[in-house]
Amino acid sequence: MVEINYKTRTIHLFENYHMDHADGFTSIPLEINRAMPQVQTTIVLNDKSTVSLQLLIDTGSSLGLTVFSKENFLGHSSDVERPVGYGLNGIIRGFDFYFKHFLLGDLKIKSVSSCLVNVDKHPDESFTYCGSLGAEFLKRHIVIFDYPSSKLFLMSYKDITVSHRTVDLPL
Numbered sequence: 001m002v003e004i005n006y007k008t009r010t011i012h013l014f015e016n017y018h019m020d021h022a023d024g025f026t027s028i029p030l031e032i033n034r035a036m037p038q039v040q041t042t043i044v045l046n047d048k049s050t051v052s053l054q055l056l057i058d059t060g061s062s063l064g065l066t067v068f069s070k071e072n073f074l075g076h077s078s079d080v081e082r083p084v085g086y087g088l089n090g091i092i093r094g095f096d097f098y099f100k101h102f103l104l105g106d107l108k109i110k111s112v113s114s115c116l117v118n119v120d121k122h123p124d125e126s127f128t129y130c131g132s133l134g135a136e137f138l139k140r141h142i143v144i145f146d147y148p149s150s151k152l153f154l155m156s157y158k159d160i161t162v163s164h165r166t167v168d169l170p171l
Contacts, residue, residue, distance in 0.1 A: 001146050004059065006139040007157060025144065025153035028105035030057075037145060039133070039152060043067070043102040045076050053131050055104075057152065059143075061085065061134030064113035067097055068130050070120065077116045084115040092117060104133075107154070112137045 003012040031038045037057040042050050053067070063085050077095040084094040094117035101110045113136050144153035 001144065001148070004138070004143040004145075006135070006141070006143075024159065025142075025155045026105055026107055028107075028152040028154065030145065030147075030150045030152040032147065032150065037147075037152065039104060041102050041104050041131075041133075044100045046098060046100050047075070048100070056130070056132040057138070057145075058132040058134045059138060061132060062136060063115065063132070063134040064136035065097070065102065066094070066115050066117060066132045066134065068117050068119045068132075070118070084117065094118070104154075105152075109137070 001014040003014065004010075005012075028039050031040070031054070033054075038054045039057060040052070041055050042052045044050050051067075055065075066084070076099060077097050079095075081093050081095055083091045085092040094115040097114040097116040099114065101108050102112075103109075140158075141154045141156050146153060
């Protein structure tokens with residue numbers, strides 16, 4: 001298990017994690033696909049239509065919510081393409097993406113920086129869209145990856161009480 005605390009800039013690795021330590025956290029089903037953690041989400045657009053997709057939890061990305069799509073989300077993104085980040089292949093260009101909120105487990109997230117990256121060609125012909133959730137969102141939380149139980153635990157820093165504190169547990 002892995003706990004990332006962005007405020008204290010620490011990462012703790014645990015072989016045995018006392019689950020009472022996760023009291024107050026929101027539990028979200030986690031899927032591991034090719035050794036990459038992913039969660040299911042539903043994005044509710046401003047016209048109340050929805051898009052369901054798997055989000056890669058990308059702790060190495062400085063972006064918030066990124067949607068990669070072959071579809072054109074007319075009226076839900078800006079008209080001006082701009083650099084939104086940097087990847088191994090150079091500059092990533094995309095559009096600001098607008099939506100009402102998205103659902104992550106029981107969490108309803110309304111404000112997070114988001115962008116739409118058009119992907120005209122993709123090796124998987126059935127590809128329509130996918131996305132990632134990066135550190136711009138994650139840094140607002142203490143994040144616990146419970147790989148053995150296939151769960152992601154999140155606790156917003158604004159929800160932390162004095163009684164919750166990170167403790168070092170023996171491995």
